[in-house]
Amino acid sequence: xxxxxVIGTVVATQKHEALQGVKLLIVQPLLPDGNPKGRPxxxxxxTAQAGPGELIFMIGGREGSLVLEKHFTxxxxxxxxxxxxxxxxxxxxxx
Amino acid sequence: xxxxxxxxNVVSVIKHKDYYGLKLLxxxxxxxxxAPWQDPLICVDIVDAGIGETIIYLDEGNSxxxxxxxxxxxxxxxxxxxxxxxxxxxDDEGMLxxxxxxxxx
Numbered sequence: 001x002x003x004x005x006v007i008g009t010v011v012a013t014q015k016h017e018a019l020q021g022v023k024l025l026i027v028q029p030l031l032p033d034g035n036p037k038g039r040p041x042x043x044x045x046x047t048a049q050a051g052p053g054e055l056i057f058m059i060g061g062r063e064g065s066l067v068l069e070k071h072f073t074x075x076x077x078x079x080x081x082x083x084x085x086x087x088x089x090x091x092x093x094x095x
Numbered sequence: 096x097x098x099x100x101x102x103x104n105v106v107s108v109i110k111h112k113d114y115y116g117l118k119l120l121x122x123x124x125x126x127x128x129x130a131p132w133q134d135p136l137i138c139v140d141i142v143d144a145g146i147g148e149t150i151i152y153l154d155e156g157n158s159x160x161x162x163x164x165x166x167x168x169x170x171x172x173x174x175x176x177x178x179x180x181x182x183x184x185x186d187d188e189g190m191l192x193x194x195x196x197x198x199x200x
Contacts, residue, residue: 001119001137001173003105032103032121032135046111046170057105057119057137059170063156066170067111080170081110086121088103092147094123094131 001059001080002037003030006052010042018073025050025079027058032088043077044068055083096153096176098132099124100196101146105137113169120144120175122152127184129196138173139163149196151177 008026012019023045029037043058046067050056058064058079065071067078103121107114118140124133129149136154141162144150152175153159160169162176182194 002134003137037134047109049109057107059172061156061172063170063172066168071168078170081105081107081114081119083105084108085106086103087106087146088121089146092100092102094100094125094129 001057003032003055003057003083003086004028004041004043004079005030006050006054006056006079007040008052016074018070019044019075022068022073023048025052027056027077027079030055032086041077043079044073044075045079047079047082050079050082055086057081057083096151097124098127098179098182099138099150099152099175100129101144101148101150101175102135103146111170113163113165113171114139117163117171120146122150122173122175125149127182127194128192129194136173138175139171140175142175142178144175144178145198147197147199149179149182150175151179 064078099122
């Protein structure tokens, strides 16, 4: 699971039927220090409560689609939680 | 399964129902020597690991769901399954190494 910041929303009218009614969000993946890592991705929201500006964690691969009620949806990143608090022990990070 | 080092924790209130009651830790994947290997990731912890400890985590969905007693649709994959006390390995040059990772930072 990776950390990410929700930076926007997506509206798509023509889409796969399994994606009907599903909230799509644009997420910038982050490293634990808050720096961006890689390009923004589109993720589905498994918490139903994530919105732009929020720090979230998401899961990729097959498990990404399992955050939704409907299975076998064509999804590769799913938001599983909103981060309330993040603690990083800087001394513990190996060099 | 992979070696990792616990570098932090994550607190979340609003989350997917299958994550209720689970402990989430930030893990830096490492080589047996302790050098970092990949970008950090968030893992579910079921063995009471703590910050600074070297651990073994797995990144496989079906094993994770079985360990956590979830239905086949549980969206969980990375799970910490062991805290490492001692590592012995042979490197590419054939040298034997021995490392006892500290349990503190």
